[in-house]
Amino acid sequence: xxxGRMRVTYAVVAVTGVTAVTxxxxxxxxxHAKSHTVADTSASLQISSVDAQDAEKYWTPQRLASATPxxxxxxxxPTAPSAVGPQMGERSVTAQSVPKSSTFGGIPTLGAxxxxxxxxxxxxxxxxxxxxxxxxxxxxxxxxHGGRGGGYAKNVAFVPKFDSGxxxxxxxxxxxxxxxxxxxxxxxxDLDYGFIGVWxxxxxxxxxxxxxxxxxxxxxxxxxxNVAGYPSRSNRPIYCKTHTARQWKYQxxxxxTGFYGGTSGSPWLLWYNSRSHTGYVNGVIGGYxxxxxxxxxxxxxxxxxxxxxLRKAADARA
Numbered sequence: 001x002x003x004g005r006m007r008v009t010y011a012v013v014a015v016t017g018v019t020a021v022t023x024x025x026x027x028x029x030x031x032h033a034k035s036h037t038v039a040d041t042s043a044s045l046q047i048s049s050v051d052a053q054d055a056e057k058y059w060t061p062q063r064l065a066s067a068t069p070x071x072x073x074x075x076x077x078p079t080a081p082s083a084v085g086p087q088m089g090e091r092s093v094t095a096q097s098v099p100k101s102s103t104f105g106g107i108p109t110l111g112a113x114x115x116x117x118x119x120x121x122x123x124x125x126x127x128x129x130x131x132x133x134x135x136x137x138x139x140x141x142x143x144x145h146g147g148r149g150g151g152y153a154k155n156v157a158f159v160p161k162f163d164s165g166x167x168x169x170x171x172x173x174x175x176x177x178x179x180x181x182x183x184x185x186x187x188x189x190d191l192d193y194g195f196i197g198v199w200x201x202x203x204x205x206x207x208x209x210x211x212x213x214x215x216x217x218x219x220x221x222x223x224x225x226n227v228a229g230y231p232s233r234s235n236r237p238i239y240c241k242t243h244t245a246r247q248w249k250y251q252x253x254x255x256x257t258g259f260y261g262g263t264s265g266s267p268w269l270l271w272y273n274s275r276s277h278t279g280y281v282n283g284v285i286g287g288y289x290x291x292x293x294x295x296x297x298x299x300x301x302x303x304x305x306x307x308x309x310l311r312k313a314a315d316a317r318a
């Protein structure tokens with residue numbers, strides 16, 4: 001964890017007690033951003049166009065259908081809030097107080113990301129995040145790198161608006177996988193987010209085809225967000241509007257039913273626009289317990305300058 005470590009912050013502008021959007025489409029607020037250069041803490045893997053073509057061939061409809069969620073206890077966890085009592089400092093939670101998720105047809109900027117981690121074919125959730133390269137996805141780090149003692153996933157491919165096996169925008173294969181090296185070496189849950197750069201498809205970049213969400217950092221712990229992802233107990237995506245709260249210094253939580261395994265990497269969208277189907281990503285399911293031990297409570301690392309820096313490094317490699 002980032003305990004006792006000086007927090008790393010970086011932005012292209014200095015901000016003091018105001019909200020600003022940088023040229024890169026990043027929302028910054030609360031006076032945390034500083035105008036200085038920081039060390040690159042990223043770790044990455046480059047994937048050749050030949051290997052990417054092999055990955056696209058690998059994901060047959062049968063393999064897509066048989067993929068399972070990666071790790072984590074959510075898939076087999078109890079579903080009722082009453083099954084797990086409140087943790088220290090938390091209010092009591094009842095089934096009636098937890099918002100309920102709903103299935104829907106998905107949105108173009110959201111999709112399932114498929115991969116093989118050496119223990120079979122798996123999937124998580126990912127979303128398109130705005131960048132200069134127009135080629136980046138944001139997901140949980142544990143979906144693309146095994147953390148301490150592990151390595152990078154293989155045959156990584158993204159299917160936007162995946163719904164009951166349908167692939168309306170095709171399969172987009174990975175060009176780069178980028179995580180914080182403190183995740184790669186120590187499985188730091190406070191840095192459980194990562195970026196995937198994808199190869200163009202048909203001469204077009206993914207932002208040009210499906211659109212994008214923007215990145216938000218330093219927005220505090222208490223916000224209304226729309227969260228969407230691909231749970232293991234449904235062949236359709238789900239969404240939920242819910243409120244976030246502080247878990248620990250660098251961990252945020254949200255309550256909503258239905259977020260089983262497979263929803264790791266699900267974006268937490270601020271100011272979701274139902275007409276454009278876009279918003280500002282302020283978190284992803286991941287972090288503590290790789291996103292949570294039950295399907296009705298999920299966690300995210302707090303988005304601050306570290307995720308901004310990682311996106312900058314990923315953008316340079318995409």
